[in-house]
Amino acid sequence: MRAQRGRKSHSERGVAMLLVLVGIAVLALVANEVRYNSVIELRLATNQRDELRAHYLAKSGISMSRLVLRFQKQIDSIQIPNLGGMLQQLMGGAGGAGGAGGLASLLGGAGGAAGLAGLLGGGAGGAAGLLGALGGAGGLPGAPGGAAAAGGGGMSIQLWRMAKVDCHMLQQMVPEFDEKGAPIKATASKSKKFDFDDEMPELGQAQAQRRFGSFTGCFDSVITDEEGLINLSALDAPQQTANALLLRLVTLLGDKRYEFLFEKEDSNRVKVTPTEVITNLRDWIDEDETGSTLNFSGSGDPFQKGFSDENGGYVKYDPPYRAKNARFDSLDELYMVHGVNDRFMAAFKDKLTVYPDVNARLNINSEDPMILGVAIRTVADPLRPDPRLADPIFMDTLIKKIRAARIFALFGMSAADFINIVAAAGIPVNAQIQNNVQGNRFIGDKSLTYRVRVTGTAGDVSRTITAVVRLDDGLGRLVYWREE
Numbered sequence: 001m002r003a004q005r006g007r008k009s010h011s012e013r014g015v016a017m018l019l020v021l022v023g024i025a026v027l028a029l030v031a032n033e034v035r036y037n038s039v040i041e042l043r044l045a046t047n048q049r050d051e052l053r054a055h056y057l058a059k060s061g062i063s064m065s066r067l068v069l070r071f072q073k074q075i076d077s078i079q080i081p082n083l084g085g086m087l088q089q090l091m092g093g094a095g096g097a098g099g100a101g102g103l104a105s106l107l108g109g110a111g112g113a114a115g116l117a118g119l120l121g122g123g124a125g126g127a128a129g130l131l132g133a134l135g136g137a138g139g140l141p142g143a144p145g146g147a148a149a150a151g152g153g154g155m156s157i158q159l160w161r162m163a164k165v166d167c168h169m170l171q172q173m174v175p176e177f178d179e180k181g182a183p184i185k186a187t188a189s190k191s192k193k194f195d196f197d198d199e200m201p202e203l204g205q206a207q208a209q210r211r212f213g214s215f216t217g218c219f220d221s222v223i224t225d226e227e228g229l230i231n232l233s234a235l236d237a238p239q240q241t242a243n244a245l246l247l248r249l250v251t252l253l254g255d256k257r258y259e260f261l262f263e264k265e266d267s268n269r270v271k272v273t274p275t276e277v278i279t280n281l282r283d284w285i286d287e288d289e290t291g292s293t294l295n296f297s298g299s300g301d302p303f304q305k306g307f308s309d310e311n312g313g314y315v316k317y318d319p320p321y322r323a324k325n326a327r328f329d330s331l332d333e334l335y336m337v338h339g340v341n342d343r344f345m346a347a348f349k350d351k352l353t354v355y356p357d358v359n360a361r362l363n364i365n366s367e368d369p370m371i372l373g374v375a376i377r378t379v380a381d382p383l384r385p386d387p388r389l390a391d392p393i394f395m396d397t398l399i400k401k402i403r404a405a406r407i408f409a410l411f412g413m414s415a416a417d418f419i420n421i422v423a424a425a426g427i428p429v430n431a432q433i434q435n436n437v438q439g440n441r442f443i444g445d446k447s448l449t450y451r452v453r454v455t456g457t458a459g460d461v462s463r464t465i466t467a468v469v470r471l472d473d474g475l476g477r478l479v480y481w482r483e484e
């Protein structure tokens with residue numbers, strides 16, 4: 001008995017130790033779990049905070065860009081006094097019209113560029129440019145700013161290309177100083193993720209020191225011109241505009257470089273020709289329910305009423321749907337059109353647009369050589385077709401000549417100079433355009449529709465907003481908005 005009790009108490013003494021050990025282990029687990037949870041929560045909260053910051057930074061970028069575009073519209077609307085006389089003088093000095101004349105007028109414009117420095121400001125920084133433009137746009141045409149613009153009559157000022165709209169620009173415009181009076185440097189990104197411990201005690205103090213316009217993080221804005229693209233909303237435009245659009249689409253989609261896109265069936269087992277896609281695009285927005293046919297004669301409506309059912313392609317899909325019979329609301333809507341697939345969009349989505357006005361003219365200040373080629377064909381006389389327009393080497397040379405004539409990419413060239421260069425290359429120009437460069441319906445050198453894409457970044461989070469703005473007398477009308 002004694003021996004038995006002794007053995008028992010001996011084993012009981014071990015149980016207490018075991019219990020303590022298990023208890024400590026459990027507590028450690030719980031503590032670890034709690035710590036883990038709070039780390040996760042902290043991280044979630046930090047991310048949420050950064051998401052919010054990034055979102056509003058992107059929104060700020062959109063607003064800043066809209067401001068720049070508003071100045072652009074004001075600059076565009078400045079009446080340049082005695083432009084015709086100026087041009088004639090410059091052309092006369094160069095010994096007549098033609099390519100050299102056109103170029104000389106551009107170079108003459110470069111002389112005026114010194115005056116444009118007033119617009120850009122001495123530093124030519126983004127903010128300085130914008131602020132300078134404020135003064136320039138506000139000035140009277142008779143003021144030095146206006147006179148400088150007259151000297152540069154051969155060019156248009158593309159403020160939206162010059163001004164780099166990003167957080168650095170904003171920080172220049174709204175300078176911040178610390179308590180010693182030294183400017184606070186921008187903190188573009190914060191790599192520390194768990195900085196709450198350092199930050200919390202000072203948070204209130206830091207917030208109290210914040211001034212108007214201060215922020216953590218950064219944004220970067222990219223503005224592009226939508227009217228330098230082929231405008232699909234003109235598919236149901238009046239005859240002349242629609243005819244020009246048909247020519248542009250045939251030129252673009254029919255280009256030999258894109259032949260491979262139409263050679264194979266896509267994942268929906270659809271195989272179409274370029275002309276079928278053009279017809280389907282038109283049928284998507286036109287009011288009737290019959291398939292259109294194309295009229296390439298150049299006279300009469302380019303889209304004729306056919307007899308087929310325009311929904312023939314759509315009823316085969318699962319689920320089936322019908323053509324919209326209204327204009328496109330966004331570029332992504334093109335995916336709905338029979339024959340438009342990923343490969344099509346990959347090739348053409350940065351050459352097509354649906355946002356500008358039906359009567360918007362193709363802006364010849366495009367950077368895209370394909371679009372410049374399309375613009376050259378637009379101004380060429382359809383009654384006297386030049387075989388060299390189909391020669392890629394000739395076209396490349398001409399496109400290079402046009403791009404070289406722009407001197408600085410920041411200054412756009414005028415429609416008149418564009419036509420002069422095309423004419424100087426020996427291509428017969430459509431008399432309708434040449435006789436009325438200002439009022440022609442086909443090409444222009446100013447735009448009213450722009451796409452703004454802004455990425456806001458805070459911490460590790462970035463948010464992108466894409467907006468399309470159509471300029472009016474105010475800050476412009478938003479015709480597209482997408483947050484990613």
Ligand SMILES: [Ca+2]
Pocket residue numbers: 282283284285286287288289290310323325
């Ligand atoms: Ca239709």
